[in-house]
Amino acid sequence: MKPTPQDILNLSLTLSHGRMNGTTELTCTLFNAKGTIETPETRLTKANIAREYKVDGRDLRTVDAVSEGIPHFVIRPSTIFISLFSLRLLVQSDRVLLIRCGSKDTEPHAFLEEIFVTDLQSKLCGNHRSGFPISLPYEIRVFEAALASVTAHLEAEHSLVRREIEHSLKDLQSEDIASTGPRTLLENGKKLVNIEQRARQMRTAVQELLSNDEDLAAMYLTDQQAGRPHAIEDHQEVEYLLEAYYKSHDAIVESAGALLSEVHRTQDAILSILDVRRNQIMVFEAQLEICMLGFAVSTFVAGLYGMNVVNYLEDSPYAFPSLVAGCVMGTLLLARFGMSRLQKFRRMQL
Missing domain, CATH: 1.20.58 (Methane Monooxygenase Hydroxylase; Chain G, domain 1)
Structure with a gap:
């Protein structure tokens, strides 16, 4: 049934009474200094979050965005805002607020929050597997847990898609080119492009933070609140941490790029054979x-x-x-x- 102008008017009037974006309540989970859940589910507006965690409203501009957005970090005197696709965190020296995005199971980062929670509790309980000292401040360990979650998710996706692509390339050498192999290769190629793009975005975000010494030094929130602020050049531990994850994402980008080149060459060969x-x-x-x-x-x-x-x-x-x-x-x-x-x-x- 074709909608009439009256239907459009009635629906517009109904939607106009909805809440504005600034007063939309966000579902959040609060973790304490031990990594346990202090508040399983609380609903806060952006204004309440900005006031309680002492950040500017513009810092939370993308906190409730439907899209994953571009990864970025915002460093403030008492808070670190982390936005990594669907993982959005507000980190302080003794607590971390996880903002639930309600990702669907079909989205690329549907299980990113679950991975982060598991990794956070593992790191705060002393099971530190990355080689960095357990004596790192709370906020740095939370920051590392966020990076590790995204990196592990990208590496897992890349590994599985790479296996499927290599299997498709092998099948194309032994099967008829008119089979489902080219279509499967095309679908996996699109997935690989998405993985390569997200890994490149992560690499860029980490690189931008590495190039800012002031933000690196300001990430030590615990020492700053204890009256021991770090000098601009005193950020070796965080710098080594970021460099490790920069190399991890760079490796994903290079590996995905090389595999994409092989996929494109195979697709060109398939098109040539089909033309013949x-x-x-x-x-x-x-x-x-x-x-x-x-x-x-x-x-x-x-x-x-x-x-x-x-x-x-x-x-x-x-x-x-x-x-x-x-x-x-x-x-x-x-x-x-x-x-x-x-x-x-x-x-x-x-």
Whole structure:
């Protein structure tokens, strides 16, 4: 049923009474200094979050965005805002607020929050597997847990898609090119492009933070609140941490880029083979049409002599074999002429 102007008006009036973006409540989970959940689910507005965590409203501009957005970090005197796709955190020296985005299972980062929670509790309980000292401040360990979650998710996606692509490339060498292999390769290629793009965005975000010494030094919130602010050049631990994850994302970008190049070369080869086969089919169709033209001419001549009119050949003993031989010769000559012209067209060059 086509909507009427009155339907549009009524729906517009209903939607206009909805809440504005600034007063939209966000579902959040609060973790304490031990990594346990202090408040499983609380609803806060952006204004309440900005006031409680002492950040500017513009810092939370993308906190409730529907899209994943571009990864970025915002460093403030008492808070670190982390936005990594669907993982959005407000980190302080003794607590972290996880803003739930409600990602669907079909989205690329649907399980990112779950990975972060598991990794956060593991790191805060002392099971630190990255090689960095457990004596790092709380906010740095939370920051590392966020980076580790995104990196692990990207590496897992890249590993699985790479396995599927390599399997598709292997199948294309042994199967008919007209099978489902090219379509599967195209779908996996699109997934790989998405992974490469997200890894590149993460690498850029980490690189921008590495190039800002003031933000690196300001990330030590615990020492700053204890009256021991770090000098601008005093940020070696955070710098080493970021460099490690920068290299991890750079490796994903390079590996995905190399695999994409191979996929593109394979797709180009498939297109070339399909073009050749299409041309072969067109030539075969032209040959059939030429032969059918010869048969049609012969049939036309035979039809003329088959009419119930006097043609003075009925009494000749050589009429039938002569007519058959003439039709066959005419068909062969016409087919030969058509084939020669077709061959000439095939040899034409620009």
